[in-house]
């Protein structure tokens with residue numbers, strides 16, 4: 624398949640240096656798009672000027688949420704070298720999400736190539752201040768125009784790019800989590816392990832209610848028993864309990880995070896014991912009470928590593944590590960961002976350079 628490149632005649636004003644970027648507020652000059660039609664496969668791949676796209680209101684994705692996405696980041700170091708963190712992992716996961724949502728698979732190598740062409744064109748949009756990056760959002764949506772609950776036979780794949788600062792308004796300050804014991808995000812056999820758009824609609828209500836009460840995010844428990852810790856809004860969870868690093872096992876309702884996987888690999892390579900197992904909220908609370916809950920943190924592309932300073936469960940507050948960022952949390956943050964930006968060596972070969 625050919626990749627057509629149409630450059631914009633009207634480049635946008637870029638955010639001024641030093642201006643807070645926030646998250647997902649600015650978009651670059653170009654986007655990558657590709658269409659799928661049953662019988663023909665993926666076709667019409669192009670990089671074109673970023674612009675709104677018109678859709679018929681009977682388009683499948685608007686009614687039945689047949690859509691998936693990914694999130695990854697590109698960085699630029701002082702030498703102007705563009706570095707992308709484990710992008711092949713994202714397109715592999717995208718194909719697993721596609722299978723679950725009856726969406727046709729993409730050619731991972733072709734799309735990766737398209738992403739690199741797009742990044743070459745948008746190099747000047749990559750911010751370089753500490754904590755900033757170019758966030759990459761690949762998506763696939765069902766575009767057949769018809770009502771009726773069936774998998775679509777037409778799709779749009781796209782990649783858009785957004786220069787971003789830190790995910791949370793308060794940056795790296797420890798977060799406050801509300802342990803959610805009523806609402807459910809995902810069930811085993813459902814779509815929790817797929818990065819499908821509907822998962823996020825399902826999570827909004829609990830998130831809004833938690834925010835109203837002054838929390839940053841919800842900590843989800845398993846749907847069946849409301850007993851085991853699953854994950855946070857867009858992050859996987861880790862606890863350090865009596866020297867053991869513990870993260871919930873990927874039982875089917877948890878998103879298999881690439882930052883999670885990277886943390887496990889880094890910790891193990893540096894002699895830490897990491898357990899992927901079920902962790903009950905009672906175990907976490909008991910550890911907090913007896914002083915063995917050393918650290919708690921979330922991991923995800925957007926926030927990278929996010930320390931947890933406090934959790935509320937059934938009306939009780941539980942402070943973690945005196946509300947401060949823990950030692951392992953800090954080490955992981957520094958190591959992963961160091962590898963991403965090129966300040967540290969990349970012994971695992973995670974970074975793809977343009």
Ligand SMILES: *Cc1c(COP(=O)(O)O)cnc(C)c1O
Pocket residue numbers: 694818854855856857858859878879880881882883922923924925
């Ligand atoms: C994307 C996501 C994560 C984090 O995955 P990364 O690959 O580390 O970015 C965790 N949980 C949910 C629900 C997510 O959507």
